[in-house]
Amino acid sequence: KAWLEYPYIQSSAVIECYSPWCSNILTVKQDHPVIKSAVRELTRGIQGMLDIEATIAESQDKDKQACIAIGTFDSNHPLITHTFSEATRTAIGSEGYAIRTNTEKDCIAIGASTPVGLLYGVFAFLRLLGTGQSIETLDVVDNPVNLLRMMNQWDNIDGSIERGYAGKSIFYTDNEITEDFDRLQDYARMLASIGINAIAINNVNVHRFETMFITERYLPDIAKIADIFRNYGVKLFLSINYASPIEIGGLNTADPLDSDVRQWWKAKVIEIYKVIPDFGGLLVKADSENRPGPFTYDRDHAEGSNMLAEALLPFGGIVIWRCFVYNCKQDWRDRSTDRARAAYDHFKPLDGQFMENVILQVKNGPMDFQVREGVSPLFGAMKHTNMMIEFQITQEYTGQQRHVCYLVPQWKEVLDFDTYAADSGSSVKRVVDGSMYGNKYSGFAAVSNIGNDHNWTGHLLAQANLYGYGRLACNPELIAEQIAKEWIMLTFGAEDEQLINTIREILLTSWHIYESYTSPLGVGWMVNPDHHYGPNVDGYEYSKWGTYHFADLQGIGVDRTIKTGTGYVAQYQGANVDLYESVATCPDELLLFFHHVPYTHILKSGKTVIQHIYDTHFDGVDRAAGLKEKWQSLKGKMDDSRHRQVADRLNEQALHAREWRDIINTYFYRKSGIPDEHQRTIY
């Protein structure tokens, strides 16, 4: 149940505060599936946290009976009408909600303009209860900041999940769509509780059988999945194979300008909407890592995506087109090609050419979800193009849910990054919430980290990343610490200060700890090829993937400067250009991402690069061991099973961190011949 566990509240103050209101729920007849979900959730939460079987009524039997009143503004619910002013109503957008304590009528009113807003209002109320907030004088008005708040499942029909670290798919088993709708419904609830409103249910790498998802062979079953998610306000999208017209359509081309191809997609889209009338649209990975795309026909990505957009437009559907396009067959000897440049080089020249219902989905960094890399310079660079950001919740390069790595602080740094694309207020979050350029569509997408493991995410603490992603997508201003605290309280209870502080500290320090014993100073990629788990400094050094560190006996790093390097720095705007161009101003943590420097180069911290590598790796291992100790102090404060699950993973992390330390340190000691100032053991 993750954070929807609704653990019984121990604090008598909270119980006394909430119980009187929570015994009665007053609603008016609104036969809408999402409202039903909202009422069901409210009773469930109250039952779990307060042990109260709330009555649900459509009218107050006696005047002034304390209650929770819920209803949309147009529902003619007398208490809703009485509680919310005209100004409040107009301040609430299509997915927003208001919660107010109406002392005159003795009710807590949850109001919204739409059923889904109401559902979010209920979850917000349960969050207040679960985190023990007072409700005597509530006056909350809240709207999700981003329009699209999307989840990307990289699930395959054979039940595997690309980059999945929490078991098998909950969507597919044995080459069929699952019939375990309960698990899907639980997932839908989890997503709705954190404000997610869209989901693409299959891997962006669309293989043979998944290509047929848009045929009658699978569409009826997919429609059933859409039904489940619809009840929680989550729209369904599908990833498609760009070569579908050939593979399933019997055509001999997928050229976006070919009239048969265009006709084929139009008919296909009509067929989809017949079965799923509120279908969200198509997610496309094209011309990327050997996937087909418009390049085959000498067409660009605007021509490629617009063809699909045209088919979807009459239905209000959208095309989400990924910008993860780069040469994955590079020659490592070729120093002039820089993978970091690729997305910008491909897409920036097309600004203004995409249809209004195309959104470009851009990974947070220009490489690929490393523990540390620069922010993608595409954000802010395309004034006339809809854009959304893609994060990776699944921990492909950040410990694969065997190491704890709370990613919200990393995401916050990206969102707060100033692109300097406008005079003021030009942070990445303003690009992707659409406010900077007044986009029609924009938002957040992220690769999910769940599977059929009992605890959803393999590492129990990885649930905090899923939770945090949704919360940030709704409100990028929330701080990482607060999100962590909320998640802990909802998951483990809100009473035990020591427990809350300990887990919060583990989460908040985890990203830097992971960074410190893995690849140094933003250089990335020192992982085993293919599965990407564990250290291998040269694993990608002589490969075709464009991911190099260029370490030799004197130094390390990728020169991406304008003057002497690949010129990548020129893709940034304003003050960022000088900041990154000069070794003197480039932030330490990204030094090797932007520059090739000698091991003896002195960092801003006053240490040499080589000593920094040694120190952070020794320190990181100690701190990883410290996490284990911290968690031990929580024994007896939660059920044994949950305690053991995390303890086991933290043990493994501590051991594996040593492996990282020793391999990285030994590699650089042998390359450079420079000993550790503190004479610690390096092999």
Ligand code: GCW
């Ligand atoms: O990070 C890389 C992954 C691939 C993934 C690709 C992408 C779905 O290693 O597994 O493919 O990115 O984002 O398309």
